[in-house]
Amino acid sequence: MTMSDTSGPTIDLDSGTYRVVSWNPPHLVLECGDDRRTLFVSSTKATTFVGLDGSTHAVARGRRSNAQLSEAESGHDDLTSPMPGKVLEVLVAEGDTVESGQRLLILEAMKMESPIRAPHDSVVTKLHVAVGDTIAGGDTLIELDSTALGDAPADGSTA
Amino acid sequence: MTEAPTPVQMRVLIANRGEIALRVIRGVHAAGGVAIAIHSDVDRHSPFVRAADVSYPMPGSPTEAYLNVDAVLAACQATGATAVHPGYGFLSENAGFAERLEAAGLIFIGPTADSIRLMGDKTRAVECAREANVPTVPSFTPDAEVDLATMRTEAETIGLPLLIKAAAGGGGKGMRVARSLDDLAEMIPSAVREAQNAFGDGRVFLERYLENAKHIEVQVVGDGHGDGVALGERDCSVQRRHQKIIEESPAPNLPDETRQRLHAAALSLVEKTNYRGAGTVEFILAADGEFFFLEMNTRLQVEHPVTEMVHGVDLVDLQLRIAHGEKIPASAKEASPRGHAIEIRVYAETPPTFMPSIGSLHEVVWPEGPGVRVDSGVERGGEVSVHYDPMLAKIIVHAANRSSAIERMRRALAETFIAGVDTTLGFCRDVIGHETFRGGHAYTTLIADEFTDWVAPARDDWVEAAARLAPRLAGAGSEATPDAGQPGVWTTLDQWRMA
Numbered sequence: 001m002t003m004s005d006t007s008g009p010t011i012d013l014d015s016g017t018y019r020v021v022s023w024n025p026p027h028l029v030l031e032c033g034d035d036r037r038t039l040f041v042s043s044t045k046a047t048t049f050v051g052l053d054g055s056t057h058a059v060a061r062g063r064r065s066n067a068q069l070s071e072a073e074s075g076h077d078d079l080t081s082p083m084p085g086k087v088l089e090v091l092v093a094e095g096d097t098v099e100s101g102q103r104l105l106i107l108e109a110m111k112m113e114s115p116i117r118a119p120h121d122s123v124v125t126k127l128h129v130a131v132g133d134t135i136a137g138g139d140t141l142i143e144l145d146s147t148a149l150g151d152a153p154a155d156g157s158t159a
Numbered sequence: 160m161t162e163a164p165t166p167v168q169m170r171v172l173i174a175n176r177g178e179i180a181l182r183v184i185r186g187v188h189a190a191g192g193v194a195i196a197i198h199s200d201v202d203r204h205s206p207f208v209r210a211a212d213v214s215y216p217m218p219g220s221p222t223e224a225y226l227n228v229d230a231v232l233a234a235c236q237a238t239g240a241t242a243v244h245p246g247y248g249f250l251s252e253n254a255g256f257a258e259r260l261e262a263a264g265l266i267f268i269g270p271t272a273d274s275i276r277l278m279g280d281k282t283r284a285v286e287c288a289r290e291a292n293v294p295t296v297p298s299f300t301p302d303a304e305v306d307l308a309t310m311r312t313e314a315e316t317i318g319l320p321l322l323i324k325a326a327a328g329g330g331g332k333g334m335r336v337a338r339s340l341d342d343l344a345e346m347i348p349s350a351v352r353e354a355q356n357a358f359g360d361g362r363v364f365l366e367r368y369l370e371n372a373k374h375i376e377v378q379v380v381g382d383g384h385g386d387g388v389a390l391g392e393r394d395c396s397v398q399r400r401h402q403k404i405i406e407e408s409p410a411p412n413l414p415d416e417t418r419q420r421l422h423a424a425a426l427s428l429v430e431k432t433n434y435r436g437a438g439t440v441e442f443i444l445a446a447d448g449e450f451f452f453l454e455m456n457t458r459l460q461v462e463h464p465v466t467e468m469v470h471g472v473d474l475v476d477l478q479l480r481i482a483h484g485e486k487i488p489a490s491a492k493e494a495s496p497r498g499h500a501i502e503i504r505v506y507a508e509t510p511p512t513f514m515p516s517i518g519s520l521h522e523v524v525w526p527e528g529p530g531v532r533v534d535s536g537v538e539r540g541g542e543v544s545v546h547y548d549p550m551l552a553k554i555i556v557h558a559a560n561r562s563s564a565i566e567r568m569r570r571a572l573a574e575t576f577i578a579g580v581d582t583t584l585g586f587c588r589d590v591i592g593h594e595t596f597r598g599g600h601a602y603t604t605l606i607a608d609e610f611t612d613w614v615a616p617a618r619d620d621w622v623e624a625a626a627r628l629a630p631r632l633a634g635a636g637s638e639a640t641p642d643a644g645q646p647g648v649w650t651t652l653d654q655w656r657m658a
Contacts, residue, residue: 016620053572055588079614
C-alpha cells in the first residue's frame, strides 16, 4: 500500500523543510524544495535504521539521535565525501567548536548541493579541503574530536 | 541447450547452505531434477531449505552438519540421492569425499578425486603448471623441513618482497609478506604454526610477491576427456585480507593478445589433467603485463555469475550435464562475451576492519530491474550467526559496457537496504566510485592501500529528516516498538491530515 498526500508530516532542518511524500514501509519518499529522495526506514525498539544510497545509518531512538553513533567511538571522527564532487562552501575553521547537526561544509555532487554535518558535538581539529576543491568519493574532508570539547556543552536541541 | 539429462533419475543432494545451495537448487530444477537440501538445525528455516523438494536435517554442530562425510553419505541413502553437488567451501575440494561418493555409486558433481588432490596441493599444482608450460611465479619449495639458512639463501634468489604460503592452504591462512630477509626468521615459524592449525599440514613455500598486480582468473569447463572450453576471464583484483569482494568480466584494460594467452594457458591445464567439470585457473597479472599461474580451484566459484551473465551460460547446468556424461554443448563452446558484468559480495561485516557483524536482519530489500541479478541466501527475519561465513548475498549487474555496468551497480546498491547488521554495501559503492576502479586499474592491494581509513558516509539532512520523522510513520517500527502499538497506516494518514 502506498500513500501519497501533499500534507504529509514535515520536519524543519537548517537546509529546509523535509516533507513525507509517501510511506510504504520500508520505502520513504521525502521532498525538500524541488529535491526528492527515496530512503528506507526500519525501526526497532532502540534504533531507527535509515538507508540511503546503499548505506544504512543506525540512529538511536528517543534521545538525541547522535548519541548512539558517538558512544562506540573514541571521540575522533573523519568525515569523508559520500561521492565525487566539489567543495562549495566551508562554514567552519580549525579549532571551532561545533554542535551536533551543525553544517560544516557544503558539497556539490552530481549537480546537487549537500551539507556535511557534525555527527556530534565536537571540535574541528583539521580541515582537509578549501572552497573550490575537487574531491573524490571517500576523500577525508574534515576531522573532528569530541574529547577536545571544553566543559560548556553545546545545546543540540535547536536544529 | 539440448535436451536435459533424464530428469526422473537425477536426484541431486546439495551438500552446502546459503546462497550457493539456493543457486544450485535452481539449476537442478531448471534441468528437471529433484533437489535435496541437507541442513543444520540453525538453518532449518533458511530460504534454501524451503526451495528444495526434499530437506534432510543433519546431526552435529552447525558446521559439522555440512562437513561430516559419513553423515552426508547417510543422508544420500536416506533421501535416495543419485548425485551430490558440493557448492563451494565445505566438502567441495575434499578428494576423499568425492571418492567415497563414487565408491557408493553416487555421482560427484565436480572433477575426479585425482584432480582435486593434485590442485589442492599447491606445490604439486605449480609443478603441473610448469609441465604444461604455464608460467609460474619464481618460488622455492622445500622438500622437507628446511632450516632457515637455506630458506634465506633461496629467498635471495627469488627476490624481495616475497610471500610465505601454506602448501595445503588457501584463503590467506598461513600467508605472510616478507619485505626483508630478516623478516623470515620470525615469519616462517609463525606461518608454519598457522598452516598446521588451519590445515593440519605445516608445509610452507616461498614465492615472489608481485606488487600492483591484478588477480585474473579463467573460467574453464572440461569434459573429462581432454576437451575443454574457456568461458572468458574475471578480474577479481578488489580484495580485502586476500579475499575477493568485487569481481568483473571481462577484465578491463587487458590486451587481446594477453587475454588469448591466458585462456590458452588455462586450457592447457584442462587438457593435461583431462579435467572434468567447471574449474577456475587463477593467475596473477604483473604490472608489466606478464602473468603467472597461482592455483586452480576445482569447483564452482562464488563469482561464477559474472561469467554466466557475460557468456549467457548456466554453469550449474553445464556441471550437471558433464557429471552425467554429456559432452560440452555447442552452445557453451560457441558462447562469446557480450557486454560487461560486475559482482559485489554483500558481507555482514563492518568496514574498514571487516569484522563480522552479527545480528537479526530486521529488513532486507534487494534491487531489481533490467540487468540486475541477486543471489541471496538470507531474508527478513533471518539471523546472521557466528557459525558461518558472513556473506549474505551477491549483487550482479550486466550492461552493454563497463561504465554502464558501474552506473547500474551504483543504482542497484542505492535500491538495496539491509537493517540489523553492518554490511559492505556502502563500502563497495565507494570502491566502484573510486577513480582507480573506474579506470579499470584495480590491483590486489587497492583496499589495503587506499581504503584502510574509510568511514561510512556521514549522515546528511535526508537521513536526519527520515530518522526524526520515523516515530510519526506507522509501521516504521517492529512489533516491539512501544509507541506505535498496532496502528494501521490510515490512522497515521489521518494524523498527517490533521497536522
